[in-house]
Amino acid sequence: MIGLIDYGVGNLFSLVSSFGMIGEEADIVRTPEEVRRADKLILPGVGAFGDARQKLAVNGMDEALTEAARRGTPILGICLGMQMLFESSDEFGLHEGLGLIPGRITAMQPRLPGNLKVPQIGWNALICEPHPLFQGIPEGACVYFVHSYSAVDCDPWTIAHTEYGIPVTAAVARDNVLGTQFHPEKSGRIGLAMLSNFCRM
Amino acid sequence: MITKRIIPCLDVRDGRVVKGVRFQGLADVSDPVELAAHYSENGADELVFYDITASAEGRKLFTDVLRRAASTIFIPLTVGGGISTLDDFERVLMSGADKVSVNSGAITHPEIIRESAKRYGSQCVVLSVDCARVNGAFHVFRNGGRIDTGMDALEWIRRGIDEGAGEIVLNSMDTDGVRSGFDLPMLSAVCDFAEVPVIASGGAGGIKDFITLFQSVPKVDAGLAASIFHFGEVSIQDLKEQLAAAGILVRRV
Numbered sequence: 196m197i198g199l200i201d202y203g204v205g206n207l208f209s210l211v212s213s214f215g216m217i218g219e220e221a222d223i224v225r226t227p228e229e230v231r232r233a234d235k236l237i238l239p240g241v242g243a244f245g246d247a248r249q250k251l252a253v254n255g256m257d258e259a260l261t262e263a264a265r266r267g268t269p270i271l272g273i274c275l276g277m278q279m280l281f282e283s284s285d286e287f288g289l290h291e292g293l294g295l296i297p298g299r300i301t302a303m304q305p306r307l308p309g310n311l312k313v314p315q316i317g318w319n320a321l322i323c324e325p326h327p328l329f330q331g332i333p334e335g336a337c338v339y340f341v342h343s344y345s346a347v348d349c350d351p352w353t354i355a356h357t358e359y360g361i362p363v364t365a366a367v368a369r370d371n372v373l374g375t376q377f378h379p380e381k382s383g384r385i386g387l388a389m390l391s392n393f394c395r396m
Numbered sequence: 397m398i399t400k401r402i403i404p405c406l407d408v409r410d411g412r413v414v415k416g417v418r419f420q421g422l423a424d425v426s427d428p429v430e431l432a433a434h435y436s437e438n439g440a441d442e443l444v445f446y447d448i449t450a451s452a453e454g455r456k457l458f459t460d461v462l463r464r465a466a467s468t469i470f471i472p473l474t475v476g477g478g479i480s481t482l483d484d485f486e487r488v489l490m491s492g493a494d495k496v497s498v499n500s501g502a503i504t505h506p507e508i509i510r511e512s513a514k515r516y517g518s519q520c521v522v523l524s525v526d527c528a529r530v531n532g533a534f535h536v537f538r539n540g541g542r543i544d545t546g547m548d549a550l551e552w553i554r555r556g557i558d559e560g561a562g563e564i565v566l567n568s569m570d571t572d573g574v575r576s577g578f579d580l581p582m583l584s585a586v587c588d589f590a591e592v593p594v595i596a597s598g599g600a601g602g603i604k605d606f607i608t609l610f611q612s613v614p615k616v617d618a619g620l621a622a623s624i625f626h627f628g629e630v631s632i633q634d635l636k637e638q639l640a641a642a643g644i645l646v647r648r649v
Contacts, residue, residue, distance in 0.1 A: 208492045212467040242517045310615075314519060316563065316593050317617065318441055318647040319398045337399060337647040339472060341519045358397055381472050381494065383436065383649065 197394065198224035198233025200260070202250045204275070205241040213380040217391045227259035235394065236260065236268055240275030244284040244300065244344070247275055248292065257293060264295050269371045269396045274342060277367065277374025286344055295372045298349025298364075303342075308360040314343040318382075319357040321365055326354040328366065328373060328392050338365070338375075338382040345376060371396075399647045400610050400639065401441040401618035402632055403474075403595065404625040406431060409448045411457040413626070425626075429465045435625070436469040439632040439649045443469065444497070444620065447477030459491050466492020474522055480505055485512050489520070497522040497565060500538040503545055503552075506559065513560025518592075523561035525549060527582060528569035534582060541569050550585060557592055564590055565620065568598040575601030578609045578619070587615035595620050603630055603638050610644045 197214060199207050201223045214221035221237075224230055238260065240247050251257045264270055272280045281292045284300035292300070304313045318337040323329045340357070346364040355366035357377075366375045373393065379386035406413050412426045425431060432443055445465065447458045455478070466473055475493040479485065480501030488496055496516075502509050502523060513521045526537040527549040534549035553564055566586050568579030578599045587594050596609055600621040609619055624630045636646045 206489055208466060208490070209470070209494070212492070213470060215467070216470070241519065312591055312593060312617075314562065314592075315398060316519065317398045317401055340398075360397075380470060383471055387470055 196233055197221040197235045197237060198230060199237045199239065200230065200256065200276075201225050202247070202253070202256055204247045204250055205239055207239060209378075209380040210237060210239060210273075213387060213390055214394075217387050217394070219391075219394045227255050230256060230259035230263055233263070233268065235396075236263055236270045238270060238272040238276035238279065240273070240279065241341075242275060244275065244278060244286040244292075245288060245290045248279060248290050251279065261293060261295065264293075264372050267371050269393065270295075270373065271393050272372075272374035273380070274376060274378055277376055278344060278346065280367070280372060280374050281346055281349070284344065296349060296352050296367055296369045296374065298346050298352065298367075300344050301347055303345050303359070303363065306361055311360045315340050315359050315363070319359060319377075321355045321357055321377075322362075323355040323366075324353070326366075326368055327396055328354065328368065328389055330392050331388055332385060336385045338377040338379065338385060340365075340377045342376055397645055398617075399441070399645045400616075401595075402439070402606070402635060402646070403442045403444055403618050403620040404435050404440050404632070405444040405446060405597070405620050405622045406626075407446045407448050407622065408458055408461060408477075410454050411461050414448065428461050429468065431626075432465040432469050435632065436471050439636055439647075440471065441618070441647055442472045442474065444474045444476065445493075446497075447475065449478075459487060462488060462493065463491040476522070476524055480508060482508070482511055482515065485516060485520075489516065495520050495522050495563070497524045499524040499526065500540075502556065503536065503538045503547070506555070509556055509559040509561050513562070518560045518562035521561050522563045522565055522595075523553065523556040524565040524567065525553060525556075526567045526569055529582075534585065537569060541567075541572075550589070553586055553590065557590060561592065563593045563595060563617075565595045565597055571599030572597075574599055575624075577601065577605040580609070580612050583609075583613045583616055587613055590615075593617035597621070600624050600630075603635050606635060607639060607642045607644065610639065611642070
């Protein structure tokens with residue numbers, strides 16, 4: 196069973212629908228016990244890092260997730276969920292992440308050429324390294340991004356980036372822990388194919 | 397680099413798409429769920445569902461249609477029409493919308509922009525503005541363009557962005573329905589200062605209008621249209637092929 200972690204940040208409608216569409220059994224999980232029982236885990240999230248990190252700590256959900264990562268359970272963080280896998284973020288003050296992937300989250304604005312808008316909203320092309328998540332995904336496929344912050348200092352774990360004036364970290368993987376800055380559940384067939392790939396990992 | 401978005405808009409009343417849809421190859425062209433799936437499969441980058449019902453039953457039906465559409469398409473979905481409270485946001489977001497578009501509701505209750513941005517994030521809040529020239533200035537209209545608020549549109553959009561709107565849909569009433577192209581001067585005026593994405597609406601009559609739009613106002617992020625897509629005059633695939641041929645970055649499917 197794929198556990199979609201619900202910790203009160205964002206709604207899971209699209210993810211539930213996506214897994215339904217690709218014929219995978221996915222359940223919403225809300226307790227550490229349910230996190231432990233899941234074969235695979237999705238950590239979604241929208242909004243601000245600090246607030247989400249705090250909510251994930253309620254009832255020890257964060258510890259259950261970290262334990263699952265150590266046990267080898269495949270975990271996919273999406274958007275803010277991916278950002279929380281890192282060591283820290285400086286969004287509205289310095290916040291500690293889950294530390295499952297080395298690197299940090301920082302604002303894109305000061306790093307971008309002046310004419311580019313923040314947040315990056317829309318479809319942008321992926322430049323992918325070979326990884327099971329991208330099996331069958333054509334070169335240059337576009338996926339949907341909505342974000343103002345991005346991961347840096349994480350080159351060894353970066354499996355895809357996108358060009359937005361600068362190379363922006365688009366996907367990361369460290370053993371069984373994966374993250375996408377984009378929204379596979381909003382990226383059409385390409386995104387659904389990636390979710391299918393994740394289910395087979 | 398990020399691609400320019402093409403966004404069909406579906407006006408939905410009593411569970412049906414209105415604005416005379418004529419499509420070939422669809423069993424029921426006025427079924428919003430089927431039409432949404434068609435667009436999603438054929439290259440639309442995003443969809444807008446606009447609720448133009450007035451009655452409570454109509455609203456319930458709309459929410460049901462929205463839920464069915466949202467569970468079958470996997471591209472971003474924006475919902476607008478009659479949004480004026482946080483409860484309205486909650487209702488459509490829980491039914492599968494990714495973004496919510498406010499228009500008249502934000503004019504009468506401007507605090508809705510800040511409150512919704514705080515609760516759901518700016519990426520979720522789209523400020524839609526119906527705009528027309530009055531005595532040489534751009535005025536904001538409300539209630540589907542029927543009432544001139546007297547407000548300066550550029551000031552209103554500036555305020556909306558400052559309050560937390562994450563995207564702007566600019567509907568030019570001067571070009572809407574005329575099909576002679578988007579309102580380039582109005583769009584340029586907004587793009588000059590808007591640091592959030594701007595979606596052009598009103599006036600698309602054919603493929604060349606989209607090419608002109610993105611070439612003349614490079615800061616515009618997306619083009620929105622209804623009838624030219626619904627009538628099958630322009631297929632999104634053809635449109636994207638020609639945009640790409642003109643050197644404009646688009647997402648191909």
